[in-house]
Amino acid sequence: MALIVQKFGGTSVGDVKRIHYVADKISKTYAEGHQLVIVVSAMSGETDRLFSLAQQFSQTPDPREIDVLLSTGEQVSIALLSLALIERGCPAKSYTGAQVHIRTDDVHNKARILSIDGQKIRHDLSQGKVIVVAGFQGMDSFGNITTLGRGGSDTTAVALAAALKADECQIYTDVEGVYTADPRIVPEAKRMTRITFEEMLELSSLGAKVMQIRAVEIAGKYNVPIRVLSTFQEGSGTLIAAEEEDLSKSSVSGMAINRDEAKLVIQNIPEAISGISQILGCISNAHVEVDMILRSFHEDGKTDLAFTVHRRDFQKTLSLLNQVVTEIGAKKIFSNDKVAKLSLVGMGIRSEPRVTGKMLEILAKEQINILLMSTSEIKVSVIIDEKDLERGARAVHQAFELGSEVPTELMQGI
């Protein structure tokens, strides 16, 4: 008998028929003798419906009241799923975030979970109940309703699993697990059976949209094994867990792709230190996040600065730079908002510096120009022209044999 937290997203409880389906699935697992805590999102479309209602009263709606409004979406889901479970003889009991004391900070619309009091749930579980908790929501220290922001139900599930010391946190979604690459771009992409917290964190940060980053962080911190599964397909999904001592493991686990990038280059900055700090200062004051950044030197002592931002911030950043560039006396700005980021992630990268070299070789062979590059312990990212993205992604995916069941000797060798 295991204690399992299961999270079902908005599409999994998207309509009456699907809620019936999910209730059948949960009842079956309950009949096998497991203790179950279920976390659900709002029925798909419901959050958007509520938000557009709010916009009929205000274009900049008050964040506190938005949380009061949006949190009803999950409350409807927990009640309906509980009714469906009770009808199947499964003794369900629903709770809002506030009712199980999911305490958050007071940043409305994107609150962070601070603590969870698992006492009530543990007591109910000991009585044989199935607990159904509203995802995405909590309560600040003044008793105000807060929401965690979109995708926050993952975080609720993982935080509950950590608080209850659950054996596994299962994230049910509309894909069959975590893939070596986005299957829409790389058709050969295959489901990974296992991946480490660190790898998943990098993949999430790099733009893979399977799991919310905060959820993976909490899972890693409290060592909660996560399994990403399909609601509507059978299968064992992808296990996200701590690193195993497995020497036969491939050095590269997966690939992430991100099209939301825009690149900016400022040429010939005369006074490098003050110039760069002025540039980055004005961008950060405007709440624009800089992703990759590269500084290059000229023989005459002048400096170039290249960096990327989210594509939605491109125009804003460009007009900020136009001012600063004149102030600091730099030569000019090159900009390109049609770039993309291609990344390889794997625990083996830190012990295998050749991964980076091999990636560059493959892209060179494909005559793909690398505009920027950055590496970390377990990640290599390159910025390339967006038009080269799919070709590059497929070539790299194939060369690293991410689509094959067993890593080749070559892969093990490097």
Added chain:
Amino acid sequence: MALIVQKFGGTSVGDVKRIHYVADKISKTYAEGHQLVIVVSAMSGETDRLFSLAQQFSQTPDPREIDVLLSTGEQVSIALLSLALIERGCPAKSYTGAQVHIRTDDVHNKARILSIDGQKIRHDLSQGKVIVVAGFQGMDSFGNITTLGRGGSDTTAVALAAALKADECQIYTDVEGVYTADPRIVPEAKRMTRITFEEMLELSSLGAKVMQIRAVEIAGKYNVPIRVLSTFQEGSGTLIAAEEEDLSKSSVSGMAINRDEAKLVIQNIPEAISGISQILGCISNAHVEVDMILRSFHEDGKTDLAFTVHRRDFQKTLSLLNQVVTEIGAKKIFSNDKVAKLSLVGMGIRSEPRVTGKMLEILAKEQINILLMSTSEIKVSVIIDEKDLERGARAVHQAFELGSEVPTELMQGI
């Protein structure tokens, strides 16, 4: 500056346009310098929509989960109204029933309010906030969400007014106040400017659907003046308050009509005491409520028993009686489910026994047969054939001059 609790029902916040209208109205009162606590119901139709969703999962849905589900209706209303108020520069803050500690018993779907902690609201009011509270809902001592049953928002408003010692509790509705009779039946019916708690209680019990009985009870107990007003028409409505020393006051204030009645008569019960107790016992065991009841004696020592029940319980009661009648050896049952109740209510009735006589006279003149009759301190009710109801109601209404602005000398005289 007064502290006013205002309640807006489902039709008052029925759509986006009406919420804008109500927000304008509240902002205006706020601008006059009053302290305001607003209680709102779910947008009209929303409770039905949620309930029919529930029925797609269970024909006998779990009462606890129904409360979790239905309470979202008011939560959406408080958020939207608060957004509308904030947009108008009116510093609104919304609270669910649980958030302001509206403690109820644990009878889901028809819970009774036990206590309210006004501290949070008083603090917010002192900061100049307008408080918007979800009606119809509360929380039991275990933190479970409860609902008060249909119409419960009236009770929330009056209970809040009592807890906060508000100067007035204003119930905004789709009629302009409390009428001397149902205007759909008696076109001459007019709005009363003032009525006592006791009179309103009788009118509500007798079938006038303006206010929930429990709300009037609380108002009377804590002496909270209630004003029933129209949301969409200007006017001073009807004040429901304690009795005034006013000798010029009419002895009869209003008339109530109730069509949901059915009459049953059991003839020739041989052993009166044991027979009647067996009849009433079996009816009460079946949770059927007996309304009016009359026992009559024959010269031979046998007894007849006549009583009325709610029309929906008629068939059930009839089949129960068929059994009992044989057991106790009574002669037979007469039944009639096409009867109605006509009642006069007024504080003056207790000091004016002639009201009853006059009512009987008027009905006799109209050749309307009285099937059953009952009187209390401030009420006279008769059961008549439903076909005679409208004619009887108009005749009585006119004879007691309920439609006239000032009571006539005759009325003052009796």
